[in-house]
Amino acid sequence: MLHQNLTTDLPRARGTLRAGFVHSDGVTRIGRLFQAGSAKAMLPPAPSCEMVLLNTSGGLTGGDRxxxxxxxxxGSHLTVTTQTAERAYRSTTGRARVTSRFVVAAGAHLDLLPQETILFDRSALLRDQEIELSGDATCLWVETLILGRAAMGETVRTLDLTDRxxxxxxxxxxxxxxLRLDDTVLAQGNSAATLAGNRAFATLVLVATDAADRLGRARDAIGDCGAASAFDGKLVARLTAEDGWPLRQALMxxxxxxxxxxLPRVWQI
Structure with missing residues (x-):
């Protein structure tokens, strides 16, 4: 009998998206769009210009890019969101890597409002995200992470996350x-200095000259779900919850x- 050692490389997702917008007569619209692999974009009808990002691979795992x-x-005003929650699945071969860069010219505003990222047990993810503002440009940015799905009885004990x-x-x-989350941090999950038993948490950052003027409204909206502070044209809020749904309600x-x-229509479905 002939035995062979066969090594098969598992398929990896690759996605590239480059979008450039134009602004004229008070209207922001897409000017150019390049998309390849599993990275796609939709531009649905909306009161202002809105781009919805999609990952057609269905999620991220080790080796994906x-x-x-x-x-x-x-002068432009753009909202960028995602069609649904992103999922980082169990990895057996290294990390998934996501690089995002948003360039916002002077006088423009960006609302970067992706939906949640769900981290599954044994997932490995490196994200590098940057918003580059010029002059008096402003932005609102939200990032939400969920450690497994409570309704499915999932528990995340092993994790490799670096989120820059x-x-x-x-x-x-x-x-x-x-942000760095690994097994050592998860082992302290009930500590008040880490997650205090919560599995869902979010950060909101508003960069605008009047950010401090909105602090009172922000604190009223957050209630017992977190805290907010403002200084030097920047408002930062932190929210936590036992699961993704109550966190989403507070964040909305x-x-x-x-x-x-x-809010973007996809947030309300």
Whole structure:
């Protein structure tokens, strides 16, 4: 009998998306769009310009690569969101890597409102995300992480997450956050210094000259789900909850309290 050792490389998802917008006569619209692999975008009808990002691979696992670049001009107002929650699945071969860069020209505003990222047990994910503001540009950014799905009885005990988040203005740092979650942190999950038993948590950052003026409304909306502070043209809020659904409800209240207009339609489905 002939025995053979066969090594088969598992398929890996690759996605690249580059979008450039234009602004004229008070209207923001897509100017150019390149999409390849599993990275796609939709531009649904909306009161203002809105782009919905999709990962057609259905989730992220070790070896996957996603690259996103969005460029918006002066005077534009753009909302970027995701079609559904992103999922980071169990990895057997290294990390999934996601790189996102949003370039916002002077006089423009970006609402970066992705839906949740669900982290499954034994997932491994490296994300590098940056918003580059120029001049007096402003932005609102939300990031939400959920450790497994409570309704499915999932528990996350093993994890490798590095999440680098940066907002700069004319090359100078405005907000820098390097989040690291691994087995050691998860083992302290009931500690008040970590997650205090919660599995869902979110960070909201508003960069605008009137950010401090919205602090009172933000705190009222958050209630007992977290806390917020404001300083030097920046408002930062932290929220936690036992699961994703109550966190989403609190986060929606918070966003509505400080942001005019309706939330993206995909958030309300």
């Amino acid at each position: 996603m690259e996103i670049l969005v460029d918006q001009p002066s 988040r940066r907002i700069t203005r004319d090359g100078r740092p405005v907000f820098i956050e390097n 209240r918070l966003i509505r309290s400080i942001r005019p207009g309706p």
